[in-house]
Amino acid sequence: MTVNDGLHPERCILVTGGAGYIGSHTSLQLLLDGYKVVIMDNLINSCEEAVRRVVDLAGKQGENLLFYKVDLCNKAAVEAVFDLHQFDAVIHFAGLKAVGESCAKPLPYYINNILGTLNLLDVMNTRNCKKFVFSSSATVYGQPESVPVTEESRLYVLNPYGRTKLQVEEMMRDITAADPDWRTIVLRYFNPVGAHPSGRLGEDPQGIPNNLMPFVQQVAVGRRKELTVFGNDYDTKDGTGVRDYIHVQDLATGHSAALHKLFTTPDIGCTAYNLGTGKGTSVLEIVAAFEKAAGLKIPLRIADRRPGDCSVVFTATDKAGKELGWKAQNGIDEMCRDQWKWASNNPNGYRPVQEQPIDLKAVANGNHEAVMSKDIVV
Secondary structure, three states: OOOOOOOOOOOEEEEEOOOOHHHHHHHHHHHHOOOEEEEEEOOOOOOHHHHHHHHHHOHHHHHHEEEEEOOOOOHHHHHHHHHHOOOOEEEEOOOOOOHHHHHHOHHHHHHHHHHHHHHHHHHHHHOOOOEEEEEEEHHHHOOOOOOOEOOOOOOOOOOHHHHHHHHHHHHHHHHHHHOOOOEEEEEEEOEEEOOOOOOOOOOOOOOOOOOHHHHHHHHHOOOOOOEEEEOOOOOOOOOOOEEOEEEHHHHHHHHHHHHHHHHHOOOOOEEEEEEOOOOOEEHHHHHHHHHHHHOOOOOEEEEOOOOOOOOEOOEOOHHHHHHHOOOOOOOHHHHHHHHHHHHHHOOOOOOOOOOOOOOHHHHHOOOOHHHOOOOOOO
């Protein structure tokens, strides 16, 4: 179904951070759904090659995408883009997102995630563009008191990254309370994984990955020697932590559904939705599914639990299903299948391999040392 329903085929959507992992997949989905898309990204933790691939994958609809290298902290540059386009809505992904880094370097997180968002919202307000989808996170729930997590669960952040997400949410609630012309949706998603089924779009983190799946894939292609599992003594079926993993393609359709909701619901105010599958999967279950998809073994090292990690976290999906008409379509097998296709086709991410491609046969046979960093730019 085309979310525009044929009523407004010329709607133009600004996607900040659209060159990133979730932003690129969502931009592609919007193009396929009939929107015009303008991406604004400073490329600090993303790559313009992802934008080029979005254009290619969109086919003829790729003609409806424009890209600007802009930092939201540069308000004049943001205003310049708004001078060139009349946007019908904004989806806001742009921001720093590593929990550990935010604890060590909180100032850049407040500058990028808070100041950048304030600049964006102020420019939107002055240009009368008042439909906004915000990329939030399940980190706003901290350590949930019970599962499944619902949109009414206690909001309690434990790190600067989560604090920036919650502060933007609070700004949205204040803005919509003061001005009913604003329509805003907050999407709190859980653990995004997977890649586009083509194998041409995927997650390409700079430096050491902060999340499980990109770390698994880097071990699988020989960029890293082993996967560290933090804790195998939790009160779960196999002792490892359980999380709600969601395919990035399902997140992309979730954002498109949120846009449709904004365009069709005048009195929505500021509404939050959790996006997940409603099912928990353990670390070892993820590893086993990835090994099956890739046909190779992932070397593991068991370490102590990390402070603050929860044993089980997953979300209820009732609200998104009822109000957005959205439901995740992909399971763990599909997530791992698509992640491996991306990883095997792009072992060094979007960056070119300097010398020779990774010998995936050697990796499959357990010879990780033969394909470590001498062939790969890490």
